[in-house]
């Protein structure tokens with residue numbers, strides 16, 4: 604992967620949603636690269652203590668409020684826009700709330716960024732939920748057909764990102780994340796968080812559906828490296844990239860990997876009916892991100908799970 608060390612020296616970045624799971628990891632990496640970091644976060648799901656001890660300017664505010672975003676953008680060179688409601692299940696239960704945070708919030712961040720003359724904005728999109736039930740591996744040529752309000756909201760964000768690049772010259776890059784896992788994810792509701800908590804408490808691992816549904820799992824350090832490349836690489840404004848492992852992992856395989864890493868290979872599994880809005884099979888090709896950003900993942904699933912389990916033992920369980 605391209606060496607990005609020192610690229611942030613003397614530059615100022617706003618991380619929206621910087622107190623969340625990916626934000627807490629990204630902020631550490633950006634500080635390490637010399638960026639001055641400001642975070643805006645409403646602490647809906649994120650936790651301020653994730654940023655304890657870091658040299659970060661924290662703004663408690665809502666990305667849907669133009670004045671809050673305009674203030675937070677003062678003196679800023681680049682934006683990593685992560686703030687969102689990230690749950691497919693919640694988006695099906697309350698699509699209006701999801702639209703408000705993800706579509707209106709992203710529009711507000713883009714609109715204020717172009718008014719402020721920000722140099723680069725990386726938008727956190729999604730691979731699986733945006734593309735929907737296409738035959739994998741999906742890539743940038745796959746036709747987006749979201750099957751959840753969450754996926755639709757990310758498609759809206761990408762569309763405005765591209766339109767603002769063409770209409771106003773705002774240098775946006777959309778990065779479509781695979782399923783991300785790693786430290787600082789104790790508040791999340793994803794499969795790995797739920798499995799680790801169940802493995803610790805003794806409850807069975809619950810799998811919705813027959814266990815053959817699949818995802819593309821990417822360790823958070825690899826996602827943060829991809830975002831970093833999106834912030835600095837010499838790529839056209841309005842570009843879109845899948846940041847993924849390229850590996851298909853079924854839910855049953857994931858449960859087995861979690862049981863193996865934790866040392867409980869015979870821990871019970873319980874199957875329940877599938878949930879609406881969730882895609883069936885998904886994994887993505889990262890060929891374009893490799894060619895144009897120099898992105899390639901470095902952490903294998905078992906290694907990433909072991910690092911995540913160690914963090915859960917120390918901080919969550």
Ligand SMILES: NC(=O)c1ccc[n+]([C@@H]2O[C@H](COP(=O)([O-])OP(=O)(O)OC[C@H]3O[C@@H](n4cnc5c(N)ncnc54)[C@H](O)[C@@H]3O)[C@@H](O)[C@H]2O)c1
Pocket residue numbers: 619620621622623624625626643644645646647648649650664665666667684685686687688689704708727728729730779780781782783784
């Ligand atoms: N985690 C994944 O697997 C994954 C996959 C694809 C895309 N993404 C995207 O990556 C981004 C970060 O996800 P995450 O997993 O870190 O989730 P997260 O919930 O941990 O982080 C989101 C952050 O946004 C903040 N936030 C929510 N609404 C806000 C508002 N109105 N104003 C200001 N802050 C607000 C939350 O408090 C939280 O800190 C999201 O845009 C998500 O859609 C994540």
